[in-house]
Amino acid sequence: MEPGNDTRLLEFLLLGFSEGPELQPLIFGLFLSMYLITVFGNLLIILAVSSDSHLHTPMYFFLANLSFVDICITSTIIPKMLVNIQTQSKVITYDDCITQMDFFLIFSVLDMYLLTMMAYDRFVAICHPLHYTVMMKPQLCGLLVLVSWIMSVLHSLLQTLMVLQLSFCTEVEIPHFFCELNQMTQLACSDTFFNHLVTYLAAMLLGGGPFIGILYSYSKIAFCIQRISSAHGKYKAFSTCASHLSVVSLFYCTGLGVYLSSAATRSSHLSATASVMYTVVTPMLNPFIYSLRNRDIKEALRRFSGMVAIKVPIVLGLKNFP
Template sequence: MEAGNRTGVSEFILLGFSEDPELQPLIFGLFLSMYLVTVLGNLLIILAIIFDSHLHTPMYFFLSNLSLVDICFSTSIVPKMLLSIHTENKAISYMDCLTQVYFSMLFPILDTLLLTAMAYDRFVAICHPLHYTVIMNPHLCGWLVFITWLIGVLTSLLHICLMKHLTFCRDLEIPHFFCELTHILELACSDTFLNWTLIYFMTGVLGVFPLIGILFSYSRIALSIRKMSSSGGKQKAFSTCGSHLSVVSLFYGTGVGVHFTSAVTHSPEKVSVASVMYSVVTPMLNPFIYSLRNKDVKGTLRRLLNRTTSCL
């Protein structure tokens, strides 16, 4: 690219997983299957919550939002990758890349904050059961979701605004299967100090502090469960928290795995595999975790599927 055209970059090249043509059908089929399972599984969770009045509670309200975010997260990444494999065209336009960067930051932020809100909901339900309906009222739940989206949208927009001032003057190949912010910054030939500073700051604020809040909530929940005299009450409390704890562990575990892999290895293939666990596998597994470990959701899904098959 000529020096005078440094700010006029028109496209990037997404290298993906492998250039071996024999592996492309296998990769295409694998990711198409995971994407369809993700969309179908999370959509079933949303429909079950909508149609069953017994699930019209704060916990399932947050869960329906989490399922919607998981669908959107996978949709912002996988279809473009499938199209690139099918057409054998790895190019992505500059604006499409910025859009993908925006959504690849927005939805993980929403995941983090929604999981925190769900932890607070479980804390109030178990530690303050008599005041639960007063504290977790629809007004508060609506505001929590609105603030979650507001923080996610504004934070992602701030990253994009800083990216708009970057210039690129070298090879524009991205060793990844989607446009990820840190990979874009590594290609820039202008000063990226503010961009990296914002990344580290926001990772601390929107990653570490919510995790601290979740751990604090569950430490109080554990103390409350220990004080329960009824074994049935303890079992019920554990069952309502088990699904959420599993999703939190999966989300943060894969997220830490991506950052740890990026820090200790320079292999694009290993980083890409770690990113798949975080951005594709986790959204796919979430509905299975909630449906298999939650009797209410499992029962509603069974009735919904039976009603659908009977109509057919």
């Protein structure tokens, strides 16, 4: 079949990581394990925060939302890849591809906004501790999350509508493991000038804006920490934001590394492999980073596991369960 222009394209082919059938079971097992760890770990964070009244603060409210978004990001892309490997098929329908791209855009932008809000929360807590409860009211936190959802949905809707205006060749192979915006735009047969323009502008505003906000918050935090006289006070202040700083560094460094490496090598398969870092590995590591470096989270998880250990035998009717 000769490639041609077809606005009624029915399906794409996701090429994934490797053509070799002998590697497919290994890839399936690896990604299934990472997906289950991501869902289980982030779900534990959400349950710990929601069940422990000591964690009903802005910091942990944003953390619970971040864990929910991390679950959604991986659930948007990994299950379809696992199904394709299991069925030995690379097909994804046009509608499913657009839907996957749409939701991935929503949750990835939400991730950046939440990381920015968490940086602002740490800035207020360290630099303005006496005004923390006034500046970080629950109503304001809820409003910030709601506005972030609205902006993320509107951005995703704009990008999706612009992709829907494109026409694609009749044989379209995506050298990636999910329907990523840039990959789809590059495969279009029609003019994509405005698509690239909107993508670059959105990257500067929605990506660069939060990043500048995070840098500003941490520059102020560093300045405030330097003014603390005692070494113990400096360590305590820094430890409150160490986990978040680790997550921010991991997210932005891997994401920036992916786009710089793909621009330098123009290797789609290399870009797909590198994309695993911020789409799968980072959401998987976030619960470990926060639970291992945060005493409150560890205590909440310990209390939550104790509650589960008590309630499960009762629910099962095993009151004398040893």
